[in-house]
Amino acid sequence: MFTGIVAAVGRIEKIESFGSADAGVHLQIDAGGLDLSDVGLGDSIAIQGACMTVVSKTKSGFAVDVSRESLRLTMGLDSVGEVNLEKALRVGDQLGGHIVSGHVDGLGEVVKFEPIDESWELVIRAPASLAPFLAYKGSITVNGVSLTVNRVDDVAGGTQFSINLIPHTVAVTTLKNLKIAQQVNLEIDTIARYVQRMMSYQTN
Secondary structure, eight states: BBBSSOOOEEEEEEEESSSSSTSSSEEEEEOTTTTTTTTTTTTTEOOOOOOOEEEESSSSSEEEEEEEEHHHSSSSSSSSEEEEEEOOOOOOOOOOOOBBBBOOOEEEEEEEEEETTTEEEEEEEGGGGGGOOTTTOOOEEEEEEEEEEEEEEEEHHHHEEEEEEEEEHHHHHHHOOOOTOOEEEEEEEEHHHHHHHHOOOOOO
8 A cells, every 4th residue: 555645756777678569568667766675575665656566676776577458558667867756655554645556447537737937737547437537626646646636627529627736746746747638646635535445335
């Protein structure tokens, strides 16, 4: 489990393929100042919102293996560049964001990203399958960052939602690098997921 509070911006430094086109990749990641002193082999770290397992460590970073399926369902793990990093939540840690599993539910598309006064407005188009889980003042994770939905508009082919980003969030995450039409990793709120299941379940 995670909280969606990015601890550091790291960087994918090297990508090594396991061979065939259907195989995954091995990523070497510079931790970007993330404290790895309490991270061991087999521990989980969220990379751009996707939970990955540490398979080796270096003085300045760590490595993970990413399956082809994970590459197909996520963005930002198949090229060299900056990534949001968060270590797994430990019992007793402060829950600064919301409960995040690190399992990407779908890909959104950036529709708008521009400054408004001291903040930034980010508008994302989400697939129709995620529309029931998006609500005004509800929680959403974008590339591993816990955010609050400010507006929801149902449109053809999906739903657009708006987020207000404070300067600090833009400065300390990879969200500052977003471009129009870029895809982003989305994870819906865990509570919304269970509420939907309870409301739709019918006993025989």
